[in-house]
Amino acid sequence: MSLPSPRFRILARAGAARRGVLETAHGQVQTPAFMPVGTHGSVKACHPDEVARAGADMLLANFYHLALRPGVDLIEQLGGLHKFMGWSGSILTDSGGYQMVSLDHLVEFDDDGVTLRSPYDGSQVRLTPEQVVSGEVRLGVDVAMVLDHPVAFGSSRELAQAATRRTHLWAERSRQVDAGSSLVFGIVQGGFEVEQRRESALRIGELGFDGVAIGGLVLGEPAPVRFAAIEACIDCLPAEVPRYLMGLGSDLELLTAISQGVDMFDCVLPTRLARTGTALTRSGRLALRRGQYRTDPLPLEPGCECPACGRFSRAYLRHLHLAGEILAHHLMSLHNLHHLGTMMAEARAAIVAGELTSMIGDRVRGLTAGSQDPAAAASFPSPGRPVP
Ligand SMILES: [Zn+2]
Numbered sequence: 510m511s512l513p514s515p516r517f518r519i520l521a522r523a524g525a526a527r528r529g530v531l532e533t534a535h536g537q538v539q540t541p542a543f544m545p546v547g548t549h550g551s552v553k554a555c556h557p558d559e560v561a562r563a564g565a566d567m568l569l570a571n572f573y574h575l576a577l578r579p580g581v582d583l584i585e586q587l588g589g590l591h592k593f594m595g596w597s598g599s600i601l602t603d604s605g606g607y608q609m610v611s612l613d614h615l616v617e618f619d620d621d622g623v624t625l626r627s628p629y630d631g632s633q634v635r636l637t638p639e640q641v642v643s644g645e646v647r648l649g650v651d652v653a654m655v656l657d658h659p660v661a662f663g664s665s666r667e668l669a670q671a672a673t674r675r676t677h678l679w680a681e682r683s684r685q686v687d688a689g690s691s692l693v694f695g696i697v698q699g700g701f702e703v704e705q706r707r708e709s710a711l712r713i714g715e716l717g718f719d720g721v722a723i724g725g726l727v728l729g730e731p732a733p734v735r736f737a738a739i740e741a742c743i744d745c746l747p748a749e750v751p752r753y754l755m756g757l758g759s760d761l762e763l764l765t766a767i768s769q770g771v772d773m774f775d776c777v778l779p780t781r782l783a784r785t786g787t788a789l790t791r792s793g794r795l796a797l798r799r800g801q802y803r804t805d806p807l808p809l810e811p812g813c814e815c816p817a818c819g820r821f822s823r824a825y826l827r828h829l830h831l832a833g834e835i836l837a838h839h840l841m842s843l844h845n846l847h848h849l850g851t852m853m854a855e856a857r858a859a860i861v862a863g864e865l866t867s868m869i870g871d872r873v874r875g876l877t878a879g880s881q882d883p884a885a886a887a888s889f890p891s892p893g894r895p896v897p
Contacts, residue, residue: 521861525770528860533599533651534690538566540772543849550594554838557596564850569775573605589649601652604641638679642686655683657696659725669700692719703741710745720751727756743770764869779845786830789848792879797827815847
């Protein structure tokens, strides 16, 4: 770890919310930050330069998938992941614990590591916490996530406790790996019980990682359970390092978590929704399949500065989507990434100006007034701590 300290500076606060800057080997990441997901080394259907123009300083790629295909050796031989995928900004890699749980019929966890069967060629693969972090470092990533063991919502208390204990054991071992110029983030588990969450946050927080992620959420739990768990973690995590909430992506949930003190996010939602013909807008989700857009000359969101809205109508994009044209995926993905990139920039400015509460209020009112998806606003989650 040769970078100057501190790597994370908090520039302003509004209640529990923070506006900060994370310095990586590839530049600055302005927080709160949303990281588009490029699981296989590509944000689906988007050129990296366009992803950067949508406001992303950092991408998330997946170590587990990249290690299985095309392999760490090949990427390292070709100059590292940044060069391989033509991205000059920062990269964070997830270790793959989440994917292993979602493919649990292929995976066996034990205290030393994980044995899994590759979904690509059926071969048996063994991963240990040390191999995961050193593999991420060999890819040349800016932030390496440690190997963890999440559990799905509805798992037994015993399983959650065992997985959390194992996550702590692995975190301690991961901490011993020489990470060079890569930052290493620990991951809090603890299942869905507040007390276990607090214990896990304290334990991971005291290991001195460069940042800490809240993992093991967005795994099927109801929103109140999710936000109570986030609250418990934030209360127990060190204030001076970035906090990253894994897998959360809807507008109001992101804003709620920002107001709770979370700094970084990732989610497949914007690009996945785009491929179903759904646009994220200030008035909720706009599903182009609906007949009302057949002759609609408006852009997806009037005033949006993305490459789709500057030039194309809802009617044309709807036609492309229904005709199965790849351009629809491309343009819709760029719009959705711009939407979240813009929202994050507004949140950062609002924290500095002391106006986060009114900014969130405006967003909630927009969703409530919008005809597209009033249900989204009605389900706005209420965190345990009032919005500052
Ligand atoms: Zn747009």
